[in-house]
Amino acid sequence: MNDLGCLLGQKFEATGVQSDIEEAIKTLREVVSLTPSGHADLPVYLNNLGNSFGRRFERTGDLPDIGKAIAIKERAVDLTPPGHANLPGYLNNLGNSFDRHFERTGDLPDSDKAIAIKERAVELTPPGHADLPSILNNLGSSFHRRFERIGDPPDIGKAIAIKERAVKLTPPGHADLPSILNNLGNSFDRRFERTGDLPDIGKAIAIKERAVELTPPGHADLPSFLSNLGSSFQSRFERTGDLPDSDKAIAIIGRAVKLTPPGHADLPARFTNLGNSLQSRFERTGDLSDIGKAIAINERAVELTPTGHADLPARLNNLGNSLRCRFEQTGDLPDIGKAIAIIERAVELTPPGHADLPAHLTNLGNSFHSRFDKTQSFDDLNEALSYYKRAGTSPAGPPSVKFDAAKTWAILLHIHFPASPETLLAFETAVRLVPVIAGLEQTVQHRHSTLHSISTFTLSAAATACYSERPDKALEWLEQGRCLVWSQLHHLRTPLDDLRVFNSSLSDRYSDLSKALEVAGSRTSGSAMGPPTSIADGVSAAEEALSHVKLAAEWDSVLTTIRTTVPGFENFLMPPPCSSLLQNLPDTGPIIIINVQKYRCDALALMAGLDEPFHIPLPCFSFEKAETLRTDLTGLLKSFGMRVREDAQGSEIGQHRKPRQARTGPHGETLASILATLWIDVVKPILDALAFPSSSELPRIWWCATGPLAFLPLHAAGIYDNGDSETIFDYAVSSYTPTVTSLTSRVKNARTALDDASGLFMVSQPDTPGLSRIPATMEEVRGIQAQLASCGVRELMLEGSAATIEVGLRGMENYNNVHFACHGSQDKDDPLQSGFHFHDGPLSLSTIIKKNLKNANLAFLSACQTSAGEEKLSEEAVHLVAGMLAAGYRGVVGTMWSISDTQAPEVAKDFYEYLLAGGGAGIDTSRASYALHHAIQKLRRRSGNSKHSLLTWVPYVHFGV
Missing domain, CATH: 3.30.420 (Nucleotidyltransferase; domain 5)
Incomplete structure (x- = not known):
């Protein structure tokens, strides 16, 4: 009878025929009733009966079924002796039921129980066991679900790493492989929604397409896999605007809806996905038929969702958004009235601390704002401002959603109520979210990509502060919101001498975490690496990403401990006030x-x-x-x-040029x-x-x-x-x-610039392999060498094949001042990979920065465009000069565009002549700015102010002290 009940349950899973699961439950109930207490097989029968109730719940969504499943499975676990081979499976099944209950009710303790139970199941499952991939997959799904509820980045990182391990351990052709792949793709989806990193959504689509390909026609899971694949195409469309992705999403999800039987518990979710896809296409094309369908489908999704269901707020929110979109096209006031009422209900039903709450609040604010645009009722505007404020200051939720809300709150206040005391508060709220969005848990490359679209907001905030006659706030915000990546690197390298006096172990922990984060941040993001070449590569990348997220979380925790436990460190690494x-x-x-x-x-x-x-x-x-x-x-x-x-x-190569x-x-x-x-x-x-x-x-x-x-x-x-x-x-x-x-940190930590032992390390690359020849570099560097020798200044020159990366790094460590006469390269996509071309390859900024050259003084970069930067990142100073400052150099000479073979040696000669004029045995680098001024004035006198001569001397610039 037990075997019959299990087979009926399996048949139901494959076909979805309701009568099969009813007969399975009836049969397995009788099995349990016929089994005496203490019988060795009773836990088996209980587990199977609990699974049957769980299957029926997944079809009908009837809450008592999942409650019965939990109670029955808990009894099965309690009756199973420690060490029994079946215990990991029973624990896994019990954890799944707590997950199902959590999905239905949103009760966070259920999620925590599911994770703890499944972690125990994984621990008890021996390596190589056939069930291990399935148990890992389920544990990953639990972390995924908790991330959706509270939005904690380590949870989604764990979900991806665990599920990739499950995929790796699942043999080709296994019946569970499509499901495990589908779940992995879903987790890449969720991380993409949080970070916007395009490689994640590309992986999600590829993985889910494979899951669909491996699923036979007629399988009960096929509609679910199709719906999820369509949602991934929809997510990518919303990021890129590529219309074919939207069309694919609608077609695929439409197929999923058709394959889902009436009454199925997942049907409302599939309606929601389809409605969202149609709405997004409407927002791109303006086709009213799409938004009409979206509204009808979202209404159906809400109707089919039972009261108390955890997904009801999200479905109400989606319906409200659809009505708002139609209102913005047609101006039909009843639509916006309905939208406001529906999203208000979504907000009321969303529990405090839920990761979706800021988005629902923002959408409610958007609806009031849309009605204000039509009616000019300031009651609507005030309601919109109130909801934007709640969203922007919410303690939970994705930082990007909160930033968008705070930004809108600030801009609307500035436009309509510029004298309001809340205007500056709103801008401050948004500015403080900028570094959170581009946080240390991301690679430097991804942080720069994120900052493309948000860093210029800081300029708007500063302009508002100036308008409000608050230059102090303008200064504070410009410092908080610009050059974030370099500032983060500075934070990771903050001197800890004072902290070490109070708590040496805390200081050491902070230092160790900072070094590890610096290394993790310099790893190459997925977009540069391309797709993994194997599952093993994918697992390795996921584990690296997870480790990075955990490091950032622990760094934040240690930072909080320092601020709360060490006297005098209450404001350690906090955004400095104007007075500081x-x-x-x-x-x-x-x-x-x-x-x-x-x-x-x-x-x-x-x-x-x-x-x-x-x-x-x-x-x-x-x-x-x-x-x-x-x-x-x-x-x-x-x-x-x-x-x-x-x-x-695609890297930019600067080079000396003979002027046209x-x-x-x-x-x-x-x-x-x-x-x-x-x-x-x-x-x-x-x-x-x-x-x-x-x-x-x-x-x-x-x-x-x-x-x-x-x-x-x-x-x-x-x-x-x-x-x-x-x-x-x-x-x-x-x-x-x-x-x-x-600059002020260098002034504060001033040291004697005239250092007899510092000397000058020089590199000349007249014949860089694979690049154009620069014969003038030999003349330039040998001329400097002669000047130094005549003054008795210590120097080292590397030329041609002798100038290798390894020897160059030693020279930078042994000499406080450097002069590079060589090709420079600017990497737009990953600025830390910009660098200088030595004989055996490029010496990257990333490599230089890792050396942490604490005694570095002056760097003269006689390469082209070393301070040119990247137009899309105007506020991040992503150029070689800024990188050398970040590496520790107190002052750097660079160039804004290509410099002349003829003039470069003369500028260098006059520059060092000025620095050596004191007559000592060292180089007075504190006068570097005056030395460059002197050299350029001499070049001006020689060449005049003709239209061509301006091009030859204007590019030289000095940064730092």
Whole structure:
């Protein structure tokens, strides 16, 4: 009778015929009733009966069935002696029932019980056991479900790693393989929804397509696999906008719906997937028939979902969104009224702390906002603002969802209630979420990809602060939201001497975690590696990603412990207030931050002795003007052959060039006009506001520009007429800094720059394998070598084949100053892979940074475009110069575009001549900015201010102290 009951249950799983599961339960109940207490087979029979109730629950969704399944399976486990071969299976089945109950009710303790029980099942299952893949798959699914509820990143990382192990252990042709593959694909889906990392959704689609291919026609699981595959195509469409993905999603999910029998418990979920896909296509195409179908299908999904079901809030939310979308197209007010009422109910039914709550609150805010746009009722606007605020400040949920809500809250307040005290609070809420979205649990490459679309929001926040006459807030937010990746690296390398005095073990733990996170962050993301070549490769990648997430979580935990237990460390690595940022300013001149935003431009001057930033509005400058100047400069450089070419891998290769013949036409005037515009609209108004006198003893200025202005030569701004010139060179010696903190930390940790033992390490690569020849580098470096020798300064020169990466790294460790005369490469996709070309390959920034060169002083990068950066990441300073600052160098000389073979040796000669003029046996690197100023002035006197000569000396820049 037991065998008959089990076979009926298996038949039901394959065919979905309801009468089979009813007969199975009836038969197995009789089996249990006929079995005496203490019988050795009673746990077997109980387990089978519990499974049958579980199967019926999955079909009908009837809550008492899953309650009975749990009670019966708990009895089976209790009656099974320790060490019994069946115990892992019973535990696994019991855990599955707690999972089903959790899915239905959303009761979080059920999920925790399921995970604990299944972890015990895995521990008790011997390696090589035939059931191990299935048990692992189920454990992974439990972590997946808990992630959906609370959104904790380690849970989805664990889910993927465990399920990939299950796939690896499942033999080809096994009946469970399609299900295990489907579940793995679902977990890649969820992680993609959290991070937006496109390789994850690509993997999800490929894995689910394989699951569908392996599932025979007529199998009861086929509709589920199809629905999930369609949802993955839909997710990718929402990210990329590729319409064929939307069409595939609708066709595949439509097929899944047709194959699902009436009354099936999963039918509402499949209706929901189909409705969402139709709505997304409507948002792209505007086809009203799609949104009409979406509304009807979402209404059906809600009707079929029982009261109390954990998915009911999400389905109500989807229905409300569909109605809002139609309202925004048609303006039909009843639609938006219904949408608001339905999403309000979704919010009411979503438990506090649920990961979906911020999204539901945001959608409710969107609905009120849409109605406000139609009616102009400020009651609707105030309701929208209230819900955006709740979403943006929610303690749980994906950071990206909370950021979008906080951003909308802030922008609407600024537009409609600029004087509201909440306006600055809203912007601060959004700015503080930017580093959370691009967190340490991600690779550097993925962080940069994420920042493409959000980093410029910081500029809007700063502009609002300036409008509100709060330059202190503008400064704080610009520091928090710009150059995030370099700031995170700085945090990982924060000196811990004071902490070690209080708690050496905590200090050591923080240091160990920081080093491990630095290594984990530098690993290559999936998008660069391509798809795994085998399941084993996939498992390895998932385990690496999971380890990275765990490291970040533990680092955060240790950081919290430091702040809460160590006296004086309450604000350790917290975003610094304005008062802290104004400490350790250089006393030789101001730092000038220039915020370039769509609606206004402002300068903030930070000067030693002032207790707040000096605000200088720039009404004659604009974002559009900055963008036009940047575009003009790019076109000019390309026309003269002074812009980079790309190698086969897409990395930009900077190289010395013989300048083309000067030509007639607008190009020379264009560069002069760019410099003149910068002078008239930006630099001169700042100098006038600061009352900068023209002087023979020139002070310093550090420029910190944002937006398109970050790619323009502020250090050379001026009127370059042969008869009557006025330029920045008459007023100050210019340097740049990526952030204020980058400079003040160097001022704070000042050390003697004149170091007799420091010397200079030089690299010359006239014949880089695979790249063009640069014969002038030999002349340049040998000339410097002669200068150093005449002054008795310690030096080491590597040339040609002697300049290998290994020897080069030793030279950088043994010499505080370096001079690289070689090719440089800029990697747009992964800036830490940018570097310098040595004889045996590129020496990457990632490799240099890992050396943590604590005594580094000066780096002269006589390569091309070492400070050019990446236009899509204007706020991240992703160039070689910034990377060398991050590696520890206090000052760096670089170039904004290609430099001349002829002029480079002369600039280097004059630069070092100035630094060696003190007569000592060392290099006074504290005067590096003045040395570059001196060398460029000499080059100007030799070449004049012609349209061609401007191109030869303007690219040289100095960063740091």
